[in-house]
Amino acid sequence: xxxxxxxxxxxxxxxxxxxxxxxxxxxxxxxxxxxxxxxxxxxxxxxxxxxxxxxxxxxxxxxxxxxxxxxxxxxxxxxxxxxxxxxxxxxxxxxxxxxxxxxxxxxxxxxxxxxxxxxxxxxxxxxxxxxxxxxxxxxxxxxxxxxxxxxxxxxxxxxxxxxxxxxxxxxxxxxxxxxxxxxxxxxxxxxxxxxxxxxxxxxxxxxxxxxxxxxxxxxxxxxxxxxxxxxxxxxxxxxxxxxxxxxxxxxxxxxxxxxxxxxxxxxxxxxxxxxxxxx
Numbered sequence: 001x002x003x004x005x006x007x008x009x010x011x012x013x014x015x016x017x018x019x020x021x022x023x024x025x026x027x028x029x030x031x032x033x034x035x036x037x038x039x040x041x042x043x044x045x046x047x048x049x050x051x052x053x054x055x056x057x058x059x060x061x062x063x064x065x066x067x068x069x070x071x072x073x074x075x076x077x078x079x080x081x082x083x084x085x086x087x088x089x090x091x092x093x094x095x096x097x098x099x100x101x102x103x104x105x106x107x108x109x110x111x112x113x114x115x116x117x118x119x120x121x122x123x124x125x126x127x128x129x130x131x132x133x134x135x136x137x138x139x140x141x142x143x144x145x146x147x148x149x150x151x152x153x154x155x156x157x158x159x160x161x162x163x164x165x166x167x168x169x170x171x172x173x174x175x176x177x178x179x180x181x182x183x184x185x186x187x188x189x190x191x192x193x194x195x196x197x198x199x200x201x202x203x204x205x206x207x208x209x210x211x212x213x214x215x216x217x218x219x220x221x222x223x224x225x226x227x228x229x230x231x232x233x234x235x236x237x238x239x240x241x242x243x244x245x246x247x248x249x250x251x252x253x254x255x256x257x258x259x260x261x262x263x264x265x266x267x268x269x270x271x272x273x274x275x276x277x278x279x
Contacts, residue, residue, distance in 0.1 A: 006253050008277075009275055010032065010036070010274040011155055012037070012273070013239075015268045016044070017052060020268050021052050032258070036075070036076045037057075037074070037076070043069065043070070046059065058076050060080060061073040064095055064097070065093055065096065069096065070116055072099045076103060081101075083099065085098060086098075087137070088132065094136065097118070100113040110152070111148045115137070115154070115155040118158065121176050122176050126176075141204055148245075149248075152244045152277075155241065157241050159185070164217065165211075166237045167218065167234070167235045167237070207249035210238065213252065219257075220257045221236025222257055231263045240271070242275050248277060251279055253276045257271050257274075258271050
C-alpha cells in the first residue's frame with residue numbers, strides 16, 4: 001500500500017466462497033492487484049478462507065449464527081489495527097452481516113466495512129429484520145465518519161436505490177429490494193432521487209461511488225437472476241455498493257464492475273466492484 005499507487009478496494013458477494021473458487025475466483029483475484037477485499041456470503045470457515053486465499057492475506061471473518069449462511073470477511077495485504085463486529089442493540093443478531101476494520105495507509109486511518117444486508121421478503125418477519133438492520137446502519141454510519149474522515153461501507157446492500165439501479169423497476173415496486181420504505185433509507189444516507197444535491201453530501205453525507213462515477217445512466221448492474229436470460233440481456237440490479245465518506249469519495253481515481261464476459265464464465269451471481277482510492 002505505497003503512496004505511489006492507489007489503494008485498490010474490491011467488494012464481492014461470492015454466493016459461497018468455496019464454490020466461487022472452484023469456478024475461477026482465484027484467477028480473478030490473482031490478476032486484479034487488490035489491496036483490501038470485502039467478501040459477503042462467505043458461507044465457510046476462517047480456515048477455508050485462509051486455505052483459499054493463501055498466507056499473503058490477513059483475514060478477518062465474522063460468521064453467521066446459522067452455519068452455512070451469510071458470513072462477511074475482510075482480507076488485506078497488511079493487517080488491520082483493530083476490528084469490530086457489533087452492530088445495533090445487544091438483542092439484535094447481526095452476526096455474519098457487519099464487519100468493520102481500521103487500516104493505516106500512508107500514515108492515515110481508513111475504516112472499511114464489509115456488510116451483507118438481509119434480502120428481506122415483503123410482509124414477513126424477514127422484512128422486519130431487514131429494517132432493523134438498516135436502522136442500525138443509519139445509527140452507526142455517522143459514528144464511522146466521526147471516528148475517521150476516511151471510511152467506506154462495502155457490500156451487497158440488497159436495495160436498488162433508484163430507478164436507474166434496476167432494469168425492471170416498474171414491476172418490482174412492491175417487491176423486497178425496491179420497496180419505497182427501503183429506498184428511503186438510502187435517501188437519508190445519500191440524498192433523494194431527482195434533487196439537485198443528490199449524492200453531493202445530502203442526508204448523512206455519504207457518497208454512492210458507483211453512481212457518482214457512472215453518472216445518470218442505467219446500472220451498471222452487479223447482480224442478475226440465475227433464471228432465464230437475465231445475464232445475457234443485462235436485466236440486472238445494482239445491489240453492490242461502495243458508500244464512501246466525502247473525503248474518501250473525493251480521492252477516487254477509478255471505478256469498475258468486473259462483469260464476466262459470458263454467462264458460463266461467472267463464478268458468482270454477483271460481480272465484483274473494484275475502486276481505486278488515492279490516499
